[in-house]
Amino acid sequence: MFHMEPEALERFTWYMREQSALTVMFHARVAEQMGLSATDEKCLDLAMRADGPLTAGRIAELSGLSTGAVTGVIDRLERAGYVRRVRDPHDRRKVLVEVTVGDVDKFGAPFEKARDSLVEVLGHFDGAELQVIERYLQLQIETFRKRVIDT
Amino acid sequence: MFHMEPEALERFTWYMREQSALTVMFHARVAEQMGLSATDEKCLDLAMRADGPLTAGRIAELSGLSTGAVTGVIDRLERAGYVRRVRDPHDRRKVLVEVTVGDVDKFGAPFEKARDSLVEVLGHFDGAELQVIERYLQLQIETFRKRVIDT
DNA sequence: TGGAACATCTTAGCCAGTAAGACAATTCCT
DNA sequence: AGGAATTGTCTTACTGGCTAAGATGTTCCA
Numbered sequence: 491m492f493h494m495e496p497e498a499l500e501r502f503t504w505y506m507r508e509q510s511a512l513t514v515m516f517h518a519r520v521a522e523q524m525g526l527s528a529t530d531e532k533c534l535d536l537a538m539r540a541d542g543p544l545t546a547g548r549i550a551e552l553s554g555l556s557t558g559a560v561t562g563v564i565d566r567l568e569r570a571g572y573v574r575r576v577r578d579p580h581d582r583r584k585v586l587v588e589v590t591v592g593d594v595d596k597f598g599a600p601f602e603k604a605r606d607s608l609v610e611v612l613g614h615f616d617g618a619e620l621q622v623i624e625r626y627l628q629l630q631i632e633t634f635r636k637r638v639i640d641t
Numbered sequence: 642m643f644h645m646e647p648e649a650l651e652r653f654t655w656y657m658r659e660q661s662a663l664t665v666m667f668h669a670r671v672a673e674q675m676g677l678s679a680t681d682e683k684c685l686d687l688a689m690r691a692d693g694p695l696t697a698g699r700i701a702e703l704s705g706l707s708t709g710a711v712t713g714v715i716d717r718l719e720r721a722g723y724v725r726r727v728r729d730p731h732d733r734r735k736v737l738v739e740v741t742v743g744d745v746d747k748f749g750a751p752f753e754k755a756r757d758s759l760v761e762v763l764g765h766f767d768g769a770e771l772q773v774i775e776r777y778l779q780l781q782i783e784t785f786r787k788r789v790i791d792t
Numbered sequence: 793t794g795g796a797a798c799a800t801c802t803t804a805g806c807c808a809g810t811a812a813g814a815c816a817a818t819t820c821c822t
Numbered sequence: 823a824g825g826a827a828t829t830g831t832c833t834t835a836c837t838g839g840c841t842a843a844g845a846t847g848t849t850c851c852a
Contacts, residue, residue, distance in 0.1 A: 494763060498771070502759060505778040511690060512782065513664040514683060515790050518705065528679075529808080535662060547830055554669065556810055561832055563808095583817045583830045600789060607788040608653060611780050612645060615773070620649070622766070622773045627656040629762045631663065637758040638751060639666050680839080698799060710840050712801055734799040734848045 516600060523598040525570060529555070533563045534572055534589070543576070543586040667751060674749040676721060680706070684714045685723055685740070694727070694737040 521531035536552050537544050544552075550560040564587055567573045572591055578584035615623060672682035687703050688695050695703070701711040715738055718724045723742055729735035763771065 494760070494771075499760065499763075501775070502763060502778070503756065505775075505782060506755070506759060507690065508782050509660075509778070509785075510664050510667070511686060512785055512790060513661050514668060516661065516785075517665060519789070527808080532665060539658065539662060545830080546832090550831095557831065558811080558833075559809055581818070581830085585831065603789045603792070604657070604785070605654065607784045608657060609645070609650065610788070611777070611784050612650075612653060614780060615777065619773045619777075620645075622770045623777045624649075624652070624656075626762070626766065626770075626774045626777075627653070627660070629765055631656060631659050633758045633762050634660075634663055634667075634755070637761070638670070638754045639663060641754070678839080696799080697801095701800095707841050708800065709802075709842080713839065732799085732849070736800065 516604065519600045520598060523600055524572075526566070526572075529553070529559075530563050530566055533560070534567055537573060537587050537589050543588045545578070546585045546587060549587060667755065670751045671749060674751055675723075677717070677723075680704070680710075681714050681717055684711070685718055688724060688738050688740050694739045696729070697736045697738060700738060 517531060518528060521528050524531060524534075526534065533549055533553050533555075536549060546560050546564060547557060549555075549563070550557045553560070553563075555563070564573065564575065564585075567587075568575060572589065574588045574590050576586045576588050578586050612620065612623075668682060669679060672679050675682060675685075677685065684700055684704050684706075687700060697711050697715060698708060700706075700714070701708045704711070704714075706714070715724065715726065715736070718738075719726060723740065725739045725741050727737045727739050729737050763774075766774065
């Protein structure tokens, strides 16, 4: 455990904040590019990052929207061709939201640009350094989720 | 320059994506905690991260909202006590939006938790490793802004 | 000085959001 | 097994923020 000077912590806080703002802008770009509202893109992202298909109700929970709003979201996503409604064969009350776009990472210029810039950034580091960065990212995600989101 | 295996790139892409989703959730938490909509919080964040006070019009540009919408945003932020309207003495058409909350980082539990988890994460690295991470963050922010946002 | 350009605010109309309840399927309980 | 309670989604009525267009007040410049 290394003790950190206050100025260093301040710098890192600034990085976090900056990264955070850029991320919000990025999502706005992606949504615009895909012809979706921020809300719809957010829900689509949830559906894509999930293991299996999500139910409409689960999307409501995860997104914080009402179930009625989610009905509208899925309507629009379905009309735009990004997802498909499938009734759950085991419980026919449920509606499974299946993402129909094979590889959405390939969808839209912002994703490609993001991927490119990631490659460019990582190209500046050697193997040992990449290990440090990877450890940092894993720890950061895990800790942030545990301490900030899941509470 | 180090050549990267495809699986490693895939892992890093996943980290980016995960971080991105967590960030969006974080902003939602902050907004909720402050009693603001996502839009209002986004605009307040813009005003806080700027060097000097922003004009209403500049906030419209940066946020992508119409000027009419920004009028409403500032109304709500002002009523909630986060900002104050000040007419620009040099150009009295302009409205400068002054953030009135001294240190907004101290505002709300989510910010504190985020700060705590940052300290916790960084505590797992020694000085040399922190330098690598800092270099990574700087490069990441700079590259991402240049390649993804400013185009 | 008078008109064009500019910055913000106001207004009307629209669309997405919530809350409450309807409908359909499932589960529980006796 | 059969009716009641529960669950999951959709529908409806209503609210509120957003856009577009125009009004108002200010500055710039010929």
